[in-house]
Amino acid sequence: MGILSGIARYLRLLGGLAVYTLNRELAFRGNFLVKVSVEVIWLAILIAFYRVVFARTSTVAGWDEPQYLFFVGCFFALNGLIEMLFLENCNEFAELVRTGDLDGLLLKPIDEQFLITCRRIDWGTAPNVLMGSAVMGIALANAGWQPDLLRIATFLVTFVCGTAIAYGFMLMLTSISVWMVRNQSLMEMWWLFSSLARYPKEIFSGPWAEPLGAFFTYCVPILVVVNVPANAMVRVLDGPMVALTIAATVLLLWASRRFFHYALRSYRSASS
Amino acid sequence: MTPLETLESPLEAEVAPSAPVPRHRYAKYLAIFRVSLAERMTYRGDFFLATVFRFLPMVTTILLWQAIYEGAGKMQSEMAGFRYRDMIAYLLLTHISRMFSSMPNLAGGIARDVREGTLKRYLLQPMDMIGYLLAYRVAHKVAYIVTSFIPYALLFFVCRGFFDGLPDPATLAAYALSLVLAFLVGFFFEVSVGMVGFWFLEVTSLLYIVMTVNFFISGQMLPLDLLPEPWAGLLKLLPFQYMAYFPAAVFLGKIQGTSLWLYLLGELLWAVFFMILARVLYRLGLRRYSAFGG
Numbered sequence: 001m002g003i004l005s006g007i008a009r010y011l012r013l014l015g016g017l018a019v020y021t022l023n024r025e026l027a028f029r030g031n032f033l034v035k036v037s038v039e040v041i042w043l044a045i046l047i048a049f050y051r052v053v054f055a056r057t058s059t060v061a062g063w064d065e066p067q068y069l070f071f072v073g074c075f076f077a078l079n080g081l082i083e084m085l086f087l088e089n090c091n092e093f094a095e096l097v098r099t100g101d102l103d104g105l106l107l108k109p110i111d112e113q114f115l116i117t118c119r120r121i122d123w124g125t126a127p128n129v130l131m132g133s134a135v136m137g138i139a140l141a142n143a144g145w146q147p148d149l150l151r152i153a154t155f156l157v158t159f160v161c162g163t164a165i166a167y168g169f170m171l172m173l174t175s176i177s178v179w180m181v182r183n184q185s186l187m188e189m190w191w192l193f194s195s196l197a198r199y200p201k202e203i204f205s206g207p208w209a210e211p212l213g214a215f216f217t218y219c220v221p222i223l224v225v226v227n228v229p230a231n232a233m234v235r236v237l238d239g240p241m242v243a244l245t246i247a248a249t250v251l252l253l254w255a256s257r258r259f260f261h262y263a264l265r266s267y268r269s270a271s272s
Numbered sequence: 273m274t275p276l277e278t279l280e281s282p283l284e285a286e287v288a289p290s291a292p293v294p295r296h297r298y299a300k301y302l303a304i305f306r307v308s309l310a311e312r313m314t315y316r317g318d319f320f321l322a323t324v325f326r327f328l329p330m331v332t333t334i335l336l337w338q339a340i341y342e343g344a345g346k347m348q349s350e351m352a353g354f355r356y357r358d359m360i361a362y363l364l365l366t367h368i369s370r371m372f373s374s375m376p377n378l379a380g381g382i383a384r385d386v387r388e389g390t391l392k393r394y395l396l397q398p399m400d401m402i403g404y405l406l407a408y409r410v411a412h413k414v415a416y417i418v419t420s421f422i423p424y425a426l427l428f429f430v431c432r433g434f435f436d437g438l439p440d441p442a443t444l445a446a447y448a449l450s451l452v453l454a455f456l457v458g459f460f461f462e463v464s465v466g467m468v469g470f471w472f473l474e475v476t477s478l479l480y481i482v483m484t485v486n487f488f489i490s491g492q493m494l495p496l497d498l499l500p501e502p503w504a505g506l507l508k509l510l511p512f513q514y515m516a517y518f519p520a521a522v523f524l525g526k527i528q529g530t531s532l533w534l535y536l537l538g539e540l541l542w543a544v545f546f547m548i549l550a551r552v553l554y555r556l557g558l559r560r561y562s563a564f565g566g
Contacts, residue, residue: 034477038484045488052498056351057344060336188326195329203335212331 010114018121025123035124039080043131046072061202066143067234068200073135074230075198078159080128082166087190088122090170094177103269113260117171136233143234154232154242161249162225168252169193169222175256175263197225221248300399301407308411326367327427334360352497358524359495360434364427365520366492371417371424372451373458373490373515375409382466383475386561395558402463402550409459439525446532450519453539457514460546467550470557491517497526508535511542 025032050072054065063071093116096102105115173189196216201223204213216223221244228245231238341347341356349355354362382405385391394401428435438444465482469475487493490512496504507513518535521527527535 031477034480038480041481041484045484045493048488049493052494052500053340055500056498057340057346059343061339061343192328195332199332199336200339203332203339205335206338209335 010111013110013114014118017119021121022123032124036127039125039128040131043076043128043135046076047135061200061205063200063202063235066139067230069142070136070139070234071200071226071230073132073137073139074159074233075132075226076135077129077132078162078166078226078229079194079197080125080132081163082170083125084122084129086117086167086170087125089117089120090174092120093174094180097177097267100269102267106264106267112264113171113257117167117174140234145234151233151237154237155229158229158232158242158245161245162229164249165221165225165245165252166193166197168249168256171256172259175260178263178267193222196222200230201227218244221245221252224248301403304404304407305411308408309415311411327423330364330427333363337363352495353526354495354497357434357436358526360431361524362495362520364431364434365523366516368424369451369454369516369519370492371420372413372519373454375458375462378405378409378459378462379466379469379475379479381405382463383469383472386469386557387474391561402554405463406459413455439523443522443525443528446536447519447523449536450514450522450539453536453543454514454519456543457511457539457546460543460550461511461515463550464546464553467553467557470553470560486512486515489513490515491520495521495526511546514539514542 047069050065050068053060054068058064060068093102096105096116102116105119106112108115170190170193201213201217204210204216204223213223224241224245228238228241232242337356337359338347341351341359344351347356351359382391382401385394385401391401394404439447465475465479468478472478489507489510491507496507496513496517498504499507508517518527518539522532
């Protein structure tokens with residue numbers, strides 16, 4: 001009962017924060033429209049790139065055109081979801097540490113990790129989730145995909161797991177700000193992260209690339225984030241990989257929370 | 273912000289002081305260059321790290337193109353005139369093109385000067401704004417090239433297998449010229465975009481859109497030759513190709529003979545076009561300009 005009411009309370013809070021940030025965003029509609037247009041252009045560029053590539057080849061690393069299009073849509077939606085929910089919040093953390101404004105957040109009777117990483121929703125990237133989903137839908141139609149409940153369920157579970165893994169990595173990177181105070185490299189690291197997640201893991205072939213691919217699958221599981229849900233939906237339903245993804249999610253969420261609390265213990269208020 | 277005054281004749285304020293002895297005219301821009309260079313070199317550690325970070329995604333790009341060529345069964349042949357090795361060499365070389373042609377914060381800075389009224393310092397001092405920005409930017413570029421020389425040298429050394437060695441001296445000279453012109457095209461293009469700030473005050477949104485589109489049409493993602501016609505031909509007529517595609521294609525010997533000279537002439541014309549456009553927009557903008565701020 002206690003847990004349930006706790007969850008309900010946090011969901012209520014999240015709803016309140018979402019409405020608040022939406023109102024703020026709509027106060028600057030022009031800016032919102034520009035942000036969305038940039039994302040639309042970016043998606044168009046990604047699709048144009050793959051159209052050009054698939055005009056000259058029928059497969060890339062074993063993925064045919066509709067499968068690859070699904071992968072692109074999956075990446076775009078997942079990346080959009082992470083940017084919408086967490087990126088801006090994590091990016092502001094270093095500034096909270098530097099100015100000492102973190103004190104105010106730590107004093108609130110709410111879980112500090114929730115408040116710091118979920119307090120703002122970047123609605124400008126919300127349409128990315130819809131656009132990515134539309135691309136996935138088109139890809140499925142192109143592939144002549146037959147509805148399969150098991151695949152859909154696995155996709156949804158691993159999509160959430162992928163988001164959670166990315167969140168775990170981002171939280172760890174964010175926590176480092178407590179010591180570095182200035183953490184401008186977070187965005188650079190995030191760019192690196194997404195540049196690894198945006199391609200099928202089968203491209204890691206060859207004498208030096210295979211160990212690298214294995215490292216980013218089993219040790220630092222960035223490659224599973226988009227690969228596993230996309231694979232489950234349009235290619236092979238790989239049971240062990242799905243299990244690995246779920247296990248990695250649990251482990252990373254636990255480890256990143258521990259690391260975040262460890263970092264907070266090193267925080268020395270800077271305010272007067 | 274309070275509107276202080278609308279300059280009766282802003283052009284006079286800008287033009288009048290430009291009479292002194294020519295030697296002094298250039299000495300002050302040299303001084304701006306020296307000060308800006310010293311400023312930029314302060315953060316060389318930051319520079320170095322940022323450059324290294326920028327290279328890492330190159331690993332996945334190399335692997336992706338390898339998969340594309342393997343998928344097409346063309347590891348030993350060409351795609352639109354580019355072998356696999358050429359493709360990677362091309363993508364590496366676009367980093368060098370962008371090193372010269374990208375102008376972070378230039379247009380945004382001009383729009384901010386207009387919005388906040390700090391532009392008046394150029395009107396009150398015996399200094400031309402575009403001249404000042406050019407000297408400042410050259411210093412930034414020199415500092416960037418010096419600090420990123422080691423990581424770039426390392427990258428090209430590691431990736432030397434993708435190159436057929438250095439091109440002949442004539443091609444190298446054309447390459448160097450194309451890079452200098454790429455700097456000028458990039459600089460005056462961004463200044464022109466910044467000048468739009470006289471009319472719209474805030475150009476960040478416009479810049480975002482321009483930069484996103486530019487990423488593709490300048491050939492940073494793939495050589496323009498891979499695009500179907502009429503797109504490839506059309507994009508090669510635009511100035512954006514000179515900011516990434518053209519210098520890289522020159523280095524790889526993809527453009528030679530008469531077309532090389534014609535394209536270089538085209539690059540020069542675009543640089544002159546944007547130089548004139550920036551100047552005209554500046555003059556027109558100053559007529560509308562009210563010096564805000566204290």
